[in-house]
Amino acid sequence: MGLHADTLVHRVDADPIPARSLVRGMAVRTLSGAPANVVCVVRTDVSLVPNGCRLANCGDRRWISEYHPVCRISAQRATRWWHARDTGDVRSTPECAHVYDIVLDHEHTVCVGTDPLFGIATLGHRFEDNCVQHPYFGSDRIIQDLARFPSYKRNGLVDLRADMFVRDKSLNVIVRIQNNDASSGSCTLA
Numbered sequence: 001m002g003l004h005a006d007t008l009v010h011r012v013d014a015d016p017i018p019a020r021s022l023v024r025g026m027a028v029r030t031l032s033g034a035p036a037n038v039v040c041v042v043r044t045d046v047s048l049v050p051n052g053c054r055l056a057n058c059g060d061r062r063w064i065s066e067y068h069p070v071c072r073i074s075a076q077r078a079t080r081w082w083h084a085r086d087t088g089d090v091r092s093t094p095e096c097a098h099v100y101d102i103v104l105d106h107e108h109t110v111c112v113g114t115d116p117l118f119g120i121a122t123l124g125h126r127f128e129d130n131c132v133q134h135p136y137f138g139s140d141r142i143i144q145d146l147a148r149f150p151s152y153k154r155n156g157l158v159d160l161r162a163d164m165f166v167r168d169k170s171l172n173v174i175v176r177i178q179n180n181d182a183s184s185g186s187c188t189l190a
Helices: 140-147 150-154
Strands: 007-013 015-019 027-029 037-043 053-057 063-065 069-075 079-081 090-093 098-104 108-113 118-121 159-162 165-168 173-175
Touching: 027 108, 098 108, 140 150, 140 173, 150 159
Parallel strands: 037 159
Antiparallel strands: 007 015, 007 027, 007 108, 027 037, 037 098, 053 063, 053 090, 069 079, 069 118, 108 118, 165 173
16 A cells, blocks of 8 residues: 655655655656656555554654565665565554555656665556566556546545455455545545
8 A cells, every 4th residue: 555654755856755745746766766756646544444554664764554565775776676564574553544655757666764775666667576566556557547536637646545445356456446435525536
């Protein structure tokens, strides 16, 4: 799902900011060092997840959902991708109300934390390496689903709930976003 609200995200020519402060149009630093612009911020309400959202402590104010692909950067070079949970410190965090994901205009990675610096894959990345590949989160289909929310075009902030993610039970993988509850106050799909 993504980043804890307080996880620091690196911007271009500015100090890192918490994930909750990201907005559309902001230039962020990618693994290649090149800038990329935020197209959309996805804020997922996880407050009703039983026992809290499971996040991995990747150190230095970096709490990342346990299966999110991360990559450590050393000597200005990215090493292999792995899941955040492979850091060994995964906790249920009932106090975590939201996690944040990002859609970028290109590059599809963003640097988080400070020492050591980590990179994370952003939504729609199309990467095929080991654990970073994902048939939905790494594809254009998630971008297409997000683009159906009026707020995607209006302000680049899409609010979701954890129960809106549809899982293919036979594959145990998320395959789409669905909103059947128009009365919830969340944006409805167009």
